[in-house]
Structures are given as structure tokens and as C-alpha cells.
Amino acid sequence: MTPAVIVHGGAGAVPEEEFAARLEVLSRARLAAWEAAAAGDAVAAVVAAVTVLEDSPLFNAGVGSALNREGFVEMDAAVMDGETRACGGVAAVRDVRNPVQLAREVMDSEHVLLAGEGASRFARERGIPACDPASLVTRRQLERWRRARRRGDGEKAGTVGAAVMDSRGRLAAATSTGGMVDKRPGRVGDTPLPGAGNYAEAGLGAASGTGYGEYFVRALATYRAVSALRQHQPQRALELAIAEVAALGGHGGMILVDAAGRSWWHHDTAAMCVAWRDAAGEGASCRR
Numbered sequence: 001m002t003p004a005v006i007v008h009g010g011a012g013a014v015p016e017e018e019f020a021a022r023l024e025v026l027s028r029a030r031l032a033a034w035e036a037a038a039a040g041d042a043v044a045a046v047v048a049a050v051t052v053l054e055d056s057p058l059f060n061a062g063v064g065s066a067l068n069r070e071g072f073v074e075m076d077a078a079v080m081d082g083e084t085r086a087c088g089g090v091a092a093v094r095d096v097r098n099p100v101q102l103a104r105e106v107m108d109s110e111h112v113l114l115a116g117e118g119a120s121r122f123a124r125e126r127g128i129p130a131c132d133p134a135s136l137v138t139r140r141q142l143e144r145w146r147r148a149r150r151r152g153d154g155e156k157a158g159t160v161g162a163a164v165m166d167s168r169g170r171l172a173a174a175t176s177t178g179g180m181v182d183k184r185p186g187r188v189g190d191t192p193l194p195g196a197g198n199y200a201e202a203g204l205g206a207a208s209g210t211g212y213g214e215y216f217v218r219a220l221a222t223y224r225a226v227s228a229l230r231q232h233q234p235q236r237a238l239e240l241a242i243a244e245v246a247a248l249g250g251h252g253g254m255i256l257v258d259a260a261g262r263s264w265w266h267h268d269t270a271a272m273c274v275a276w277r278d279a280a281g282e283g284a285s286c287r288r
């Protein structure tokens with residue numbers, strides 16, 4: 001069957017002059033996902049897409065991650081296989097260039113979530129080399145961090161994610177982030193938590209969320225959206241999940257692929273850049 005792929009680069013305030021550059025990287029991530037999805041591997045597809053996005057300094061994930069209160073990077077990431085409901089996540093990792101690849105390794109271990117130093121040690125065991133934490137810091141995030149420190153303003157957009165149905169009908173989702181700028185050291189957001197920032201379930205859908213993570217955790221936002229597919233059309237399911245985040249005081253966006261192989265997205269923020277491809281065609285946009 002025809003696969004479905006949708007990727008995002010975060011919901012929030014994206015300056016218009018950056019739309020084109022972000023959409024170019026998202027289109028490359030979509031292609032990486034599409035190739036693996038066409039070969040029948042949804043999990044490889046979401047990991048491939050998120051790896052492309054983590055490698056781009058434009059997004060708040062991998063290289064270009066937001067800095068925490070003490071001025072260093074701590075990243076969260078997750079992968080989930082809807083078919084088996086297997087999932088893997090890493091939290092507050094400081095020295096891995098592609099946290100989504102480490103999350104993929106955790107998925108194959110006896111655990112679902114590894115944090116901090118233990119996650120780094122597991123990375124070495126699995127042959128993922130340590131990177132210099134300074135190599136993850138971009139001038140752009142350093143300036144943003146200085147501004148946030150002055151104004152107490154944490155607004156941004158740049159978390160990344162992917163949702164896929166492959167040619168065998170298998171669903172998967174992956175999400176990766178540097179988290180909220182100026183967060184406390186040790187803070188873990190919604191991204192690595194199954195059902196909060198990332199979720200996939202066979203027969204229903206796969207979803208990746210972005211926004212103010214604490215509210216996505218409290219709303220169990222991606223689980224909420226995927227579960228709502230039992231009663232609602234996908235667009236409505238996404239609206240209900242983001243409305244629940246908003247009712248708690250947060251905001252953000254979400255992408256979703258349903259079991260019929262269609263891609264969907266919704267956000268209540270000024271912008272959210274996405275690229276998608278499914279049986280109905282392909283597209284890329286920073287506003288719905």
C-alpha cells in the first residue's frame with residue numbers, strides 16, 4: 001500500500017523569513033522517511049527523518065538544541081512502534097549528537113526510558129560515540145538563551161518529529177527536542193514520555209507533539225489524539241487534544257498519520273512547519 005509520512009519542525013513563533021529554509025530541511029526529512037516507509041520499515045523511517053532534522057542547526061533538537069538555565073544542552077527523544085507498542089526514550093542527554101538513534105537502541109533493550117549519565121553510558125555500550133557537548137551549541141541558541149535570561153521569555157519553535165505508515169501498514173512515531181530554553185537542569189518534558197509527546201498504536205494512528213511540554217504531559221496529548229480516532233475524524237481528534245492542552249494553560253501542535261494512511265496536522269500557535277506525503281499527494285507549509 002502507499003505509505004504516509006508527515007514531519008514537523010516545532011510549533012510556536014517562527015519568523016517568516018525562516019519558512020523557506022525550514023521547509024527545505026523538512027522536505028529532505030520527508031524524503032528520508034518516504035524511502036524507508038516504501039521499503040516497509042516505519043520505525044526506520046521515523047528515525048531517518050528525525051536524524052535529518054537533528055542534524056540541522058535550524059531546529060531545537062540535536063545540533064541547535066536550546067540551552068538550559070546553566071547554559072548547556074540536555075536533550076529528550078523517543079521512538080514508538082505502533083505494531084508492537086514497543087517504545088524507547090532518552091531524557092536529559094548531554095553528549096549524543098542524534099538522541100533519536102539512542103532512543104531507538106533503548107527500544108531494543110529491557111527498558112523504555114533512560115536518563116542522563118546512564119543514557120550516555122548505554123550509548124557507549126551500543127557503539128554511539130560521545131560528542132563534545134559544545135559542538136551542539138549554536139550561536140543562534142546562545143543568543144536566544146541570553147535574550148530569554150534577560151526577558152524571562154521562553155517562546156520558540158523547533159522541536160522535531162515524524163509520524164509514518166509504511167507500505168505494510170505499520171505505524172510509528174518519533175520526536176526529539178532540546179526542550180524549553182532556560183529550563184532547569186534535569187527537567188524532562190513530554191517528548192520522551194509515551195502518550196505525552198509521542199505515541200503510536202496499530203489500527204489507530206501515530207502522533208508527534210510539540211509545544212509547552214508540561215501541559216502535553218498533563219493532557220497525555222498524543223495518547224488523547226490517537227485514542228480519539230475511535231470516535232472522531234482525525235482532524236477533530238487533533239483539535240480535541242490541542243484544546244485539552246490549551247484548557248490546562250498550554251499551547252502547541254501535533255502531526256498524525258491514521259491507519260488509513262492519511263496525514264494530518266493542527267496547531268494553535270502562530271506557526272508550525274510541516275512536510276507530508278501520502279496517497280493524496282505531498283505538500284509543505286508553516287501555517288495551517
Ligand code: ASP
Pocket residue numbers: 010011156157158159177178179180188189190191197209210211212213214216
Ligand atoms: N515539547 C517540548 C518540551 O517541552 C518543547 C517543544 O515542543 O517546543 O520539551
